[in-house]
Amino acid sequence: MATVLVPTALRKLTSNLAEVEVPGSTVGEVLRNLAAAHPAVGQQVFENGKIRGFVNVFVGDEDIRFLEGEATPVKEDEEITLIPAIAGGF
């Protein structure tokens, strides 16, 4: 099971869970399983079946855009972090 770390902005959609254990052998599989378990998170992460451009997905400390994207393999006990763009400053 990989662990998905949920940013606070999305936690109200995961019943306030900060970490969700999700099965899957690639980033795409894990996130689709996450979306199946928490459909509201799915809407935030996916658009027309693809990961939204402004949502950054990291496996460990690497951006999947510089790995193999959704096909990036995920090992057991690996951490996947969702990092949405935020703009606040005032």
Place this chain on the structure above:
Amino acid sequence: MAFTELSAAEKRRYERHIILPEFGEAGQLKLKNGSVLIVGTGGLGSPLALYLAAAGVGRIGLVDFDIVDESNLQRQIIHFTSDIGRTKLESAKRKILEINPSAIVETYETALRAENALDILRNYDVIVDGTDNFPTRYLVADACTILGKPNVYGSIFRFEGQVTVFNYQDGPSYRCLYPEPPPPGLVPSCAEGGVLGVLPGVVGVLQATEAIKILTGVGTPLKGRLLLYNALDLTFRTVKVRRNPKWAVGAEHPDVKGLVDYEQFCGLKRHGAVADEISVQELKSWQDQGRSFTLVDVREPHEYDHVNLGGKLIPLNTVLARQSEIPREGVVVVQCKVGGRSRQAIESLKAAGYNNLLNLAGGIVAWQKEIDTTLPRP
């Protein structure tokens, strides 16, 4: 003209810096000769300006056009209760000079726009982004990339902060991390989502630290790494930010060739007329003509209490549950702060069968700016 030495008074004032072996008089002299532009004097800009002034940065530029409001004081510590109603620039400049009378403070009382950004930014060594919205963040980021200026980035939301340094040496730019903005309405602003008052303190001080490191060359700036701070869990993590040759400074075939219309880039306005939008001018003329319509305000109650246009208050997250209060006949104008939430409300209601809704373009902010400047700023 660069200063070549510190005065006796400066040596006394900055003694605790000077005795740091990594810093020394040479480091302090670099600060004295250095310049930082702080875009926004709000939550992030407050600690930034105070600490950079105290540290001895020679020239500090401030960009803001806002007025100090009571609701700012919970986090914008450069502004005091007695400053309510003053411009933020006037308030901030006074505090900076009180801390450090030898600082040169340059103020730009304007919204940063594509037309003025390059001219303002080019006069500074380091740019610090303390703004609060995506269009301005992309504008600052692109202007820094075009000018090759380091961009010390910090942003906050509720209990979370992000910090990094873009465009430093061969490092990545903002667009390498965030190639495209979220659609309007999907990411709430601090006005809607709230923010813990000390959070911009933590993040702004980290930004100030990075600005000082860049000016002095001491230490390793946070280049190519994004720091994620979570105040609730008290965690600090860093993830890697890679350089994308399309977007970074010095790109051979840069995607960023010039500044664009960032409101449009971020989807806040569209080309030509949009069928289901109404401008504040049109709405005003409807009012003047006595045309009949229902105005629905989908902001939060605290925003409504601060200033409203007399619409019916139905916060975004309750619109579907309270459909019975929204007529399905006649014209309904839906309004929020700048037009993002009202757009979302309209999409949800359309899915529920509504076909009589108009979005007020630019929201109450546009109304206050263009129709009735006597209203408090939303």
